[in-house]
Amino acid sequence: MRYPEFLKEKGTVGFVAPSFGCAGEPYRTAFENALKKWKEMGYSVDLGPNCFEASGTGISNTPEKCAQELTGYYLSHKNDVLISCGGGELMCEILEHVDFDAIKQGAPKWFMGYSDNTNMTFLLTTICDTASIYGPCGCVFGMEPWHISVRDAVGLITGEKRMMGSYEKWEKEKLKDEEHPLLPYNCTEDFALKVYIPHKEIHGAGGIGSEDNFLTDATGRGESWGGDISMCKSSSAVMEGRLIGGCVDCLVNLTGTKFDKVKEFIDRYKEDGFIWFLEACDLNVFGIRRAMWQMEQAGWFRYVKGFLFGRPLCHGQEMMGLDQYEAVLSVARKYHVPVMMDIDLGHLPPMMPLVTGSMAKVTAKEGKLEIRMEYR
Structure with a gap:
């Protein structure tokens, strides 16, 4: 099993949209605030061309363009870790265009996302013998204030944390909406x-x-x-x-x-x-x-x-x-x-x-x- 290098201080966090982008509310405002928070922590950000796109069906762009972005940014030396902007519906359609051979031969890199991003987190591991993180997508980091689970995700990708524990309560009815894009979990x-x-x-x-x-x-x-x-x-x-x-x-x-x-x-x-x-x-x-x-x-x-x-x-x-x-x-x-x-x-x-x-x-x-x- 290949384990990528952890995100270092002043490192660069890359963002891609192989599933939905953050084009509409509440996702756009939440994602923009997430970028601000990463920068405030001392990190740089590297945005893929599809992060604010909504020109695809069930994904941010065409399957070809989504796969090109994902493969390119995973192999790029301009970012140190990669986080998906959001979940979606049809990320499966990009898979035939993703270059898994190149990814397997290249240096391993942390990719984090969940839901539709299972199409990458799961296949990175089973096809490429590369560990990945099943965790929050990009816009989640925009909530104010952060839930402890969000801090846990940062701790995991920076290598500061390897033990996770259950949380006291969970959200049955969310309050976050277009008019309240930065609300934390309810x-x-x-x-x-x-x-x-x-x-x-x-x-x-x-x-x-x-x-x-x-x-x-x-x-x-x-x-x-x-x-x-x-x-x-x-x-x-x-x-x-x-x-x-x-x-x-x-x-x-x-x-x-x-x-x-x-x-x-x-x-x-x-x-x-x-x-x-x-x-x-x-x-x-x-x-x-x-x-x-x-x-x-x-x-x-x-x-x-x-x-x-x-x-x-x-x-x-x-x-x-x-x-x-x-x-x-x-x-x-x-x-x-x-x-x-x-x-x-x-x-x-x-x-x-x-x-x-x-x-x-x-x-x-x-x-x-x-x-x-x-x-x-």
Whole structure:
């Protein structure tokens, strides 16, 4: 795994728009304030030509121009790290024009973004063996004042921080809009971690589980696989492995395409095992379950050591007896590994920035979550 150099004092932060640009409000004002804040911290900025563009469909510009900007600025020596301006809808369409061979042969560089930017963070790691950061996009740095998660992202990209912890509250209803572009997160809901571990594991550790905690399928029968192992709710769990993942909407879209090199990737690092971190945007609970099934059938979950699932945008939804938890557990329980859900990740902020490709030890204890990352 290749780990890029961290952003140094007085370094240059590059910005590109392989997905949406910051053309309209509240994104333009937020991004302009973000640039101001980076400069106030002593950094220079290097803006790609698409940062304020909105001439594309679902992305800032044509797929060719977006790919040209992304490849060029990633390989450029004029910036030290690269941050995507924002998420979007059709970043997948630029991939056939991105020069992954040149990126793989060039010096590694930190790329940070989330949501639609999974198309870069995930492929940088699985195709180019290069670590990336699943974290906030450019305009997020414009909020006043910064949420601690934004400071965490800066700490991660500068190398000052390698441990992330859960935050006290999260945002259910955002207040940021065109007239209030710089408002911070409206964190009103208490963090409520859900932890599930194999039943045998609980009883083997001293019997802290109980029959009442068995997870059941829609028929009311406890599910098991390869034996009598079911899943129980727990207050604690630990898992270690290499972090991989992103936005499920994007990941399932890549499954089976020529950009799907996951099986080769997990074979290269199979001795480490994998912790899949996942979050969903537009998918409802059935969409999440279908996506989990598709990734499983593609062989992506071999050597899995655990699952982390962020709060989905459909948080709290139930359809025909299926909720967001069973949508994940329907597949995840088959692997007899810890599953942690409603973590700080994804489209209901705040989110913990994570290094895709890094080795991690994840600890859940007394309702809190801690992720320690190592670069090896």
